[in-house]
Each structure stands twice: as C-alpha cells, then as structure tokens.
Amino acid sequence: MFLDRVKIIIKAGNGGNGSTSFLRNAQTAKGGPDGGEGGNGGSIIFEATDSMNTLYEFRFHKKFVAENGENGSKQLRSGKNGEDIIIKVPSGTVIIDAQSNKIIADLYQEGERFIALKGGKGGHGNAYYKSSIKQAPHFSQTGEITVQKEVILELKTIADVGLVGFPNAGKSTLLSFISNANPKIANYPFTTLYPNLGVCEVKGETFVVADIPGLIEGASQGQGLGHYFLRHVERVRLILHLVDVSQSDGRDFIEDYRIINEELKKYSEELAKTPQIIVLSKSDLIDEELLNERIERFKKEINLPFVVISCATYKNVEELKNKTLELLSKIPKKQPITIEKFDFDERDKDSITITRDDEGAFVLSGGKIDNFIRGVVLSDTRSFAYFQNRLQEMGIIDMLKEKGLKNGSIVKIKDIVFEYFE
Ligand SMILES: Nc1nc2c(ncn2[C@@H]2O[C@H](COP(=O)(O)OP(=O)(O)OP(=O)(O)O)[C@@H](O)[C@H]2O)c(=O)[nH]1
Ligand SMILES: [Mg+2]
Structure with missing residues (x-):
C-alpha cells in the first residue's frame, strides 16, 4: 500500500518537577536544601531514510508522545531525562504545520534530522535557589509543560x-x-x-x-x-x-x-x-x-x-x-525546498494578559505567567511572600492597578485565588 500524505500528532515530553527537600540524617538535624533538579522531557525528532518510500507506516500510528522528564528528588538526585522519539520518514518528506499550513522542514537526504519539538525543561530543585541571603528556600520549580501539535507529512518523492x-x-x-x-x-x-x-x-x-x-x-x-x-x-x-x-x-x-x-x-x-x-x-x-x-x-x-x-x-x-x-549530467540536482524562517516550536515566554471574569475578578494568564507560576508553591507562607514580591517586581501589580485593582479585589492566576491588600 502507498500513502503519501498523513496528519499526525506530536508532543514533546514535559519537564520533571524540581524537588523541595532538606538534608536530614543522624549527623544533621536541620541540614541545607537538597532537592534535585527535574529531568528534561524527550524531544520529537524526524529523520529521513532511504529505506522507506511511503508513509504507510503512519496509517494506524498517528500519535507520538515523547517521555516526560522524571521529577528530582532528595539528596540532590536529578530526575532522568525523558527519551527522545525519533520518527523515521522517507527521504523527500516535507513536514507542514497543520495549523498555519507553513512548511517547517524538508527532510531531503538520508540521515538528515530535524528537531520538531524540544522536550520541556526540568524544574529547578530548592537546592538551586540557595544563596547567601536565602539559606533555606522552601520552594522548587515545576517542569515545563509542553503542548501537543499537529503536523502533516507529505512525501514528495526524490527521483532524477x-x-x-x-x-x-x-x-x-x-x-x-x-x-x-x-x-x-x-x-x-x-x-x-x-x-x-x-x-x-x-x-x-x-x-x-x-x-x-x-x-x-x-x-x-x-x-x-x-x-x-x-x-x-x-x-x-x-x-x-x-x-x-x-x-x-x-x-x-x-x-x-x-x-x-x-x-x-x-x-x-x-x-x-x-x-x-x-x-x-x-x-x-x-x-x-x-x-x-x-x-x-x-x-x-x-x-x-x-x-x-x-x-x-x-x-x-x-x-x-x-x-x-x-x-x-547537464541538469543540476533540485535543491530542498527553501523554507521561510518560522519557529514552529516557539514558546510564549513573554505575554501577560489580564481579563475580568463574571464575578469581576482579575484573571492573569499568558506565557510569562505560566513560567512564573512554575516556581510557586503556595502551601507555604514563605513562598507566598516571595510570590507577592515577584508580582510586584515584575510590574504585574502596577498593570493590575491600571485596570482598576484596589484593596479587596480578587486576583486569579491559574488555580491560585487571592484577595489583594496593599
Ligand atoms: N506492442 C506494444 N505494447 C506495449 C508497449 N509498451 C507497453 N505496451 C503495452 O501497453 C499496455 C499498457 O502498458 P503499461 O506499461 O501498463 O502502461 P502505463 O503507461 O504504465 O499505464 P498506466 O499504469 O495505466 O498509467 C500493456 O498491455 C503493455 O504490454 C510497446 O512498446 N509495444
Ligand atoms: Mg503503469
């Protein structure tokens, strides 16, 4: 059977969470932070091979999810990185972003590789945050969560x-x-x-x-x-x-x-x-x-x-x-498709959006917020204080004030809800 166009789902692995932990043993009653780093998630990589000449293998296998990174743990143990997934495709396969219809890669030659999605970054453990002024950080960072994407594989056979x-x-x-x-x-x-x-x-x-x-x-x-x-x-x-x-x-x-x-x-x-x-x-x-x-x-x-x-x-x-x-012998070989530069795996790290919900609460969202929230564990008063400071430092409080924030207003960030007081 022959198949030369197929839509598949790909997702890189999430990053593992960093760990919050403190050294405890017979010698040390109250030791320093020893929470290890979360592992990175596995990436999604395409590789061209001359030993395939149809996309038939994708007929039933349409979803590729790379392994998540493992969480870090105590005694500075880092979590294992997730395995990458290498998806073999016939040489001449063009990869298209299903959402924008833009070409993201042309896998032209045997062995050529393209990293379509990079695995999520592992979060830092609390040991990472230790500094001269912060001897016992009670927080760690969660791993980066990746999103799944749809791509179209289209085979444009390479023959002379x-x-x-x-x-x-x-x-x-x-x-x-x-x-x-x-x-x-x-x-x-x-x-x-x-x-x-x-x-x-x-x-x-x-x-x-x-x-x-x-x-x-x-x-x-x-x-x-x-x-x-x-x-x-x-x-x-x-x-x-x-x-x-x-x-x-x-x-x-x-x-x-x-x-x-x-x-x-x-x-x-x-x-x-x-x-x-x-x-x-x-x-x-x-x-x-x-x-x-x-x-x-x-x-x-x-x-x-x-x-x-x-x-x-x-x-x-x-x-x-x-x-x-x-x-x-007189006609040059055709070159791979020239691809307009386009970051398919672009991650939103900068956006901050403020909206109001039905109850008039301020709802914060966007890539910058997501990234920030990864480092917040609110089960702890110290980290809540840090969280509030950071909101101030990042200028988010001012942005909220511009939108009408006042004492007693409700602010929602993901699943965190708090009342604002000066
Ligand atoms: N007498 C004669 N018959 C030929 C010649 N070339 C092909 N044929 C016959 O023509 C018919 C069609 O040939 P194919 O090679 O299958 O044609 P095709 O162009 O591949 O056709 P499609 O696959 O249907 O597009 C077959 O019965 C062949 O045997 C030839 O040079 N002389
Ligand atoms: Mg024929």
Whole structure:
C-alpha cells in the first residue's frame, strides 16, 4: 500500500518537577536544601531514510508522545531525562504545520534530522535557589509543560527522472525495461495506482526513475489519480513524456501530448519548465508508412526533438537510456525546498494578559505567567511572600492597578485565588 500524505500528532515530553527537600540524617538535624533538579522531557525528532518510500507506516500510528522528564528528588538526585522519539520518514518528506499550513522542514537526504519539538525543561530543585541571603528556600520549580501539535507529512518523492503520460502509454513497461523495478503492467488504464521507483544503470552510472500513474485531462482539477501524484514529479530533473504514437486507445497522439503538458502547467509553472524528452511509444503497433506519416506530422506541429521507441522490439530503448544519462549530467540536482524562517516550536515566554471574569475578578494568564507560576508553591507562607514580591517586581501589580485593582479585589492566576491588600 502507498500513502503519501498523513496528519499526525506530536508532543514533546514535559519537564520533571524540581524537588523541595532538606538534608536530614543522624549527623544533621536541620541540614541545607537538597532537592534535585527535574529531568528534561524527550524531544520529537524526524529523520529521513532511504529505506522507506511511503508513509504507510503512519496509517494506524498517528500519535507520538515523547517521555516526560522524571521529577528530582532528595539528596540532590536529578530526575532522568525523558527519551527522545525519533520518527523515521522517507527521504523527500516535507513536514507542514497543520495549523498555519507553513512548511517547517524538508527532510531531503538520508540521515538528515530535524528537531520538531524540544522536550520541556526540568524544574529547578530548592537546592538551586540557595544563596547567601536565602539559606533555606522552601520552594522548587515545576517542569515545563509542553503542548501537543499537529503536523502533516507529505512525501514528495526524490527521483532524477519522472515518467509521465496518458494511462496505458507504456510507462510501467518502459520502467521495467530500463530499471530494476517490477511494476504491474496491463492493457487497461490506471494499472499503476501509485508511483513506482526504479534504479536505472547506464555505463556504470545510476539514476532513479519514478513511474507516475496515468495523467488524464483535468488531472490538475482532481480528475483521475494523476494530479494527486504530481507532487512526486515536482522534484525530478527530467521528464520522459510518453506519447502512444500508435494511438491504440483511439485518441490523437498530438492532442495527448498537448493535454499532458497543459496538466503539468496547471499544476505548476515550475513543473512545466522541467526539461523533457518526448518519447513516442508503442511504435511497433503501426506499420512503417503510418509511423513515418505521424512522425512528419509531429515534426511539423510540435517541432521538438523526440525519440521513437518500442518495448516490444526493443527499438531505441538503449539509446533512450543513454540520452537520459547524457541530459541528466547537464541538469543540476533540485535543491530542498527553501523554507521561510518560522519557529514552529516557539514558546510564549513573554505575554501577560489580564481579563475580568463574571464575578469581576482579575484573571492573569499568558506565557510569562505560566513560567512564573512554575516556581510557586503556595502551601507555604514563605513562598507566598516571595510570590507577592515577584508580582510586584515584575510590574504585574502596577498593570493590575491600571485596570482598576484596589484593596479587596480578587486576583486569579491559574488555580491560585487571592484577595489583594496593599
Ligand atoms: N506492442 C506494444 N505494447 C506495449 C508497449 N509498451 C507497453 N505496451 C503495452 O501497453 C499496455 C499498457 O502498458 P503499461 O506499461 O501498463 O502502461 P502505463 O503507461 O504504465 O499505464 P498506466 O499504469 O495505466 O498509467 C500493456 O498491455 C503493455 O504490454 C510497446 O512498446 N509495444
Ligand atoms: Mg503503469
């Protein structure tokens, strides 16, 4: 089975919480803070591999959640970091942020990696906060909580050469003749249901050929299967455009040629500019005289170089291979997609939002608040004092006052609710 576009859910691991603990043993009745650091959460990493050529493995496996970091503990023990998840995808997979539809990565080459989401940072233990003025901090920091995201994986196969043409033009037959591939071949349209890749060897050199399922008129508007698969020709350097010169399906071969080009153009101007070798196929099915007549017509109406082949008699197949190699050597490889810089894993660390709820309470939210609240344990009067000081220092009290905060007002931060007094 073939699958070349799939939406998956990814989430990096949360950071583990730092620990609040004090050394207690036979020698020390009241020792210093010894709460260890929380471990970092695991990251989500994509890796390109040449050993896959479809996204089929994602058909049922659509959610990837990396391990959380462990909490820190007493005696300065740090929590273990969560394991990263490495998601293997076929080379040529483009990763798109499902929310903004922006491309975030193009995994082009075997082994190439992309860290999509970094694991949440572990929280500091209370030992971290010890200082000359604060000998016994009674608070620690909770780990950073990560959010899950949706991404679309889209495979844009990387091949050197793409075979295009009407259904039944003989594309798969040619692929089987010039490469190691064994595609299904039959005398009915749409035999090939998904792109096949084959490696072709000529004079000790190799190139990769992709057989693209039959295109028909209107393909770019979603007719047939062709349009759906055109993304697999986007990255080829050279197109072999097969045209059934015998007209065995009863159409006009010059019309066929024009229709396919029109479809390529409708899909993208770029694709229409990709160099082509025009291949007049199935030449054995008509007699010499008719063939010559059609060749003359082609020269007159299209006036571009072409190769006449037959896979039944092997006519010009070797020549076509040589010509393909020769042309390829002059065309540079296509580069990975240039990606507009965009921080997919951006974390809101600065925003502060103040709203009022139904009861008139001031509700504080935003990334800066979330981050701040990670270091607050309110079960303790000392940390509550610290919390109030920090609110003052961060300018949040002033911001609240501007919005009408006065003595006795209720302030809500996450699940903390308190009454404000000067
Ligand atoms: N006589 C003759 N028949 C050919 C030649 N090339 C292909 N055929 C036949 O044409 C039919 C279609 O060939 P395929 O290679 O399956 O065509 P395709 O372009 O891959 O078609 P789709 O996969 O449907 O898009 C098959 O019956 C082939 O045996 C040829 O050079 N001469
Ligand atoms: Mg085929």
